[in-house]
Amino acid sequence: MPRPKKNGLDYFPLDVDFLDDPKIKILKARYGRDGIVFYIYLLCEIYKQGYYLQVDDDFEYIISDDLKIDQNKAKQVLNFLLSRSLFDNKLFQSDKVLTSAGIQKRFQLAVKERARKNPIEVGRYWLLKKNDTEPFIKCTHFRDLSEKKESYSGNNDCNSTEKSLKKSKVKNINNILGFSPELEQAFQMYILVRSSNYGAMIPEQIQALREDLIKLSDKEEERIAIVKKATAGGWKSFYKTTTSEKKRKTTVRNNNNFERRRYDMDDLESKLLGR
Template sequence: MARRRQEGNLFFRLDVDFFSDRKVKILKARYGADGITLYLYLLCEIYKIGYYLKIDEDFEYIVSDDLNMESNKVKQVLNFLLERSLFDNTLFQSDKVLTSAGIQRRYQAMVKARALKTPITVERFWLLPEEETETFIKVHPSLNNSENNPDNSRKKDDNSRKNDTKGKEKKEKYIYTAPPGTYFEDPSLNDIFLLFLKSRQNKGDQLTEEQIQLLTEEVLSLSSDPEERIAMVKKSIMNGWKGFYPVKKQKKKGTSKNRFNNFHQRDYDFADYERRLLKQGPGGDEERGCKRSMG
């Protein structure tokens, strides 16, 4: 008979390419050693008791004391880990639970030796779909739900099956089409990013979901200022770039001796440009007309 208690672990596996992960690189670039330390601390706390960690309002202060780290920085790093999907943000918002699909895959590998003899029943917050769940992990169908949203797990399973079916039908014919889509909380940044994706699509570029995710991470990593992020995306659209580059700071008036500063700077009508992009087709006449007008 399967036992119904969450099994903890004495150790967990750390992959040798841990620091090669793009998300970990960005974490280190933004928060230094403190960011890496906090992430590993949380993984230890999770695997110590099983595959998830439920936190309360005092958690940030406890971590701050344990790591000798400012509580505000603990909160910033935790938000980053949630935004970049190193932890499942939906489950955290509904139940204050830290876990992820990747954490649960590694958990399965860690408990395999003992669970093959006596299967483990998981009762709550299990994210892996049926096809990814090992046979020695028994998911209790009536208990594996969010406490604040009982239908959450079932809806995720249904959506996963639908997405898998669509993926099998499309296979190699998959081409990303934008819009619709929401990639940033800032509506202005999200709108201009959708315009960037549309411009890439009209040039014949085929973007996968993974590529789009990397593009959003690149925007976030290059600047923390909302206006600069929007300016970066606009600049990439106007120059036909496939990526993004930091915006150069403009010099104050009167400090530059460059005689070309006296020339009138062109103002671009992004609303008109967006309308043209939405109407044009890849390689169409209107596309070439748009390029001439923008040139």
């Protein structure tokens, strides 16, 4: 009977200067030993499965019970790891998958000997580019992209094709909503801070926030100010920057049948002073 195919690892390498990494230093400073243990626990779970771990809504309950860590603290540590790119935040937001390019590089090294005889097949959660992927790693994602490339002769290599399609899609959405590069940058910073404070967001929630922001103002400068103020205040939603602006607009709307008079301020000041 053939031996069952093994996907995960029995052990994984941990650099001797692991604790010297600035990100790990900050993790320890903010969350103490619980933060370090939490991160290593996740690495063990990931490498046990292979190069990624897909979680569900019960995951935080399980890990907090296993490590005897408060659930709120577990959520905070996970958000920190995502915000510092110790795990890929985009993949977690879209598919609840925990992995990173660094994790996958170490996975390649660990499976090198056994994969030479039996190449390992990986799929769409593979983050490394084709040039960084070892020959014994067969990525179906690359193959799919190559097929797309053949059908679109004007595109570059498979990775560039996928990247350009994603950028084009995001750009079209932003153009429809009126998001400039400066506003988009401020918005992404807000999402990062909000996720750190209140937990990860699903794409539908992020889209709803974009639409709320558009409704609050039709001016680019005011939208940016609203986002920056919400970021600085750690708010869960967007609000108008001032009530006076809203009051002023209401007054103008109520009196839009009258022509607004223009005043010479120097002339008024002279009359008041009796000059």
